[in-house]
Amino acid sequence: MTQPLRLYELTGADDSCRFSPYCWRIRLALAHKGLPVETVAWRFHEKEAIAFSGQGKVPVLVDGDQCVSDSWTIAEYLDRQYPERPALVGDASLKATTRFINQWVADSVHPALARLILPDVHGVLDEADQDYFKRTREAAFGVSLEALAGQRETSLQAFRDILKPLRSTLAVQDYLAGEAPAYADHIVFRRLSVGADRQCPGVAGPGRSHHRLVRADARRLRWRCAPGTRGSRAVGRCRA
Amino acid sequence: MTQPLRLYELTGADDSCRFSPYCWRIRLALAHKGLPVETVAWRFHEKEAIAFSGQGKVPVLVDGDQCVSDSWTIAEYLDRQYPERPALVGDASLKATTRFINQWVADSVHPALARLILPDVHGVLDEADQDYFKRTREAAFGVSLEALAGQRETSLQAFRDILKPLRSTLAVQDYLAGEAPAYADHIVFRRLSVGADRQCPGVAGPGRSHHRLVRADARRLRWRCAPGTRGSRAVGRCRA
Numbered sequence: 001m002t003q004p005l006r007l008y009e010l011t012g013a014d015d016s017c018r019f020s021p022y023c024w025r026i027r028l029a030l031a032h033k034g035l036p037v038e039t040v041a042w043r044f045h046e047k048e049a050i051a052f053s054g055q056g057k058v059p060v061l062v063d064g065d066q067c068v069s070d071s072w073t074i075a076e077y078l079d080r081q082y083p084e085r086p087a088l089v090g091d092a093s094l095k096a097t098t099r100f101i102n103q104w105v106a107d108s109v110h111p112a113l114a115r116l117i118l119p120d121v122h123g124v125l126d127e128a129d130q131d132y133f134k135r136t137r138e139a140a141f142g143v144s145l146e147a148l149a150g151q152r153e154t155s156l157q158a159f160r161d162i163l164k165p166l167r168s169t170l171a172v173q174d175y176l177a178g179e180a181p182a183y184a185d186h187i188v189f190r191r192l193s194v195g196a197d198r199q200c201p202g203v204a205g206p207g208r209s210h211h212r213l214v215r216a217d218a219r220r221l222r223w224r225c226a227p228g229t230r231g232s233r234a235v236g237r238c239r240a
Numbered sequence: 241m242t243q244p245l246r247l248y249e250l251t252g253a254d255d256s257c258r259f260s261p262y263c264w265r266i267r268l269a270l271a272h273k274g275l276p277v278e279t280v281a282w283r284f285h286e287k288e289a290i291a292f293s294g295q296g297k298v299p300v301l302v303d304g305d306q307c308v309s310d311s312w313t314i315a316e317y318l319d320r321q322y323p324e325r326p327a328l329v330g331d332a333s334l335k336a337t338t339r340f341i342n343q344w345v346a347d348s349v350h351p352a353l354a355r356l357i358l359p360d361v362h363g364v365l366d367e368a369d370q371d372y373f374k375r376t377r378e379a380a381f382g383v384s385l386e387a388l389a390g391q392r393e394t395s396l397q398a399f400r401d402i403l404k405p406l407r408s409t410l411a412v413q414d415y416l417a418g419e420a421p422a423y424a425d426h427i428v429f430r431r432l433s434v435g436a437d438r439q440c441p442g443v444a445g446p447g448r449s450h451h452r453l454v455r456a457d458a459r460r461l462r463w464r465c466a467p468g469t470r471g472s473r474a475v476g477r478c479r480a
Contacts, residue, residue: 090333092418092419093330093334093417093418093422094333094334094337095418096413096415096416096417096418096419097334097337097338097340097341097416097417097418097424098337099409099412099413100337100341100405100406100409100416100424101337101340103404103405103406103408103409104344104405106405106408107404107405107408108348108401108402108404108405161348162348164343164347164348165340165343165344165346165347165348166340166343168343168346168347169339169340169343172339173336173339175336176336176337176340177333177336177337178332178333178335178336178337179332179336182333184337184340
């Protein structure tokens, strides 16, 4: 039995509310590789708990004496370290086009979705995180969370426009990676599934109507936590 | 010597003004494959000239007794028909992620760029095409060409925002397809090079400042027309 890896995940006030899409894509990546994982709840104010990683953000993955941060770097690490297991980012050309999809989510999808859900995310956070979150996000977006909450209809339309290429691609193929999901799909899956499950009931998300990818990916991947994994309640909700 | 293929290309009033990005990606695809091509100038009002293809749009590629239309279908055809030559869309997974890039250009980049250049394109068209073009584009975008011309600054900012994932990807790798260009790059190349060369001087395009991909692709691919190819003046301008 492989020793479980340890994954530090961003968490709300409730221990089961793991809302970070960057952490979720690593959960999916580990399930894709068939690697057992033990997750550790982490909150913004607990910088010292991940200081050993030499930086201040999650996901942080600990694999024996190896420590890796940044989701893309972790995906590359997993392919390099476990080459005999199903590939996540694949060979050079596939990795290159997958990186574009990674950047599309980071630079286009993420900002559009954030405008839609930041007020709700603020509401599910641990009290000790709320001021930090409000201050940093309002500075990044140049608008108050209260104002964002009032712009939901406009933000929803902008978000839908951003998703057009995803929808037109999935109209002719099951996955971004073709016939089976790979890291390209894991990146998008959790970015869109916010609000499509009951994991963080306070976060409304963009609604269920255009979550074809989420439903298909969850149904086909059928990933499960390894026995004894912490946070398995949240994971269980992603099963088909 | 391989018999030249025949490519019908959208053309302005001047025979050398080949402004359609969908036609250009096929020129690049043919150069990538090392296949000689004879191009045929085609204008919107010449529907009967391509009636043999069973539809009314260019690019149309004629290869012996084969006739193929739609740029994506042509790229797939070229890989299938000439498998011994360098791959354009590659194997199943790479083709799937390349298709996403194709859709990103069609659904996000194209509409944003069109708002920027439609008034200029109208100005370089054959007189017999201008009414048709104005009527169909104004209906599609729900705004007059005159109004679009007055929104250039706003449209330029929106276009730059759309390009963010392209720019952040190319900050860490030379091509969308990795170390060497493939169809993913040809799709984007000509979509962005409008206005970056002197081929259609009336079309201002988005300016040269963010055409890193265009310059790199032109420099490395160093594609040329086959001797005797019509429209070679326009092609020559894409050389490094």
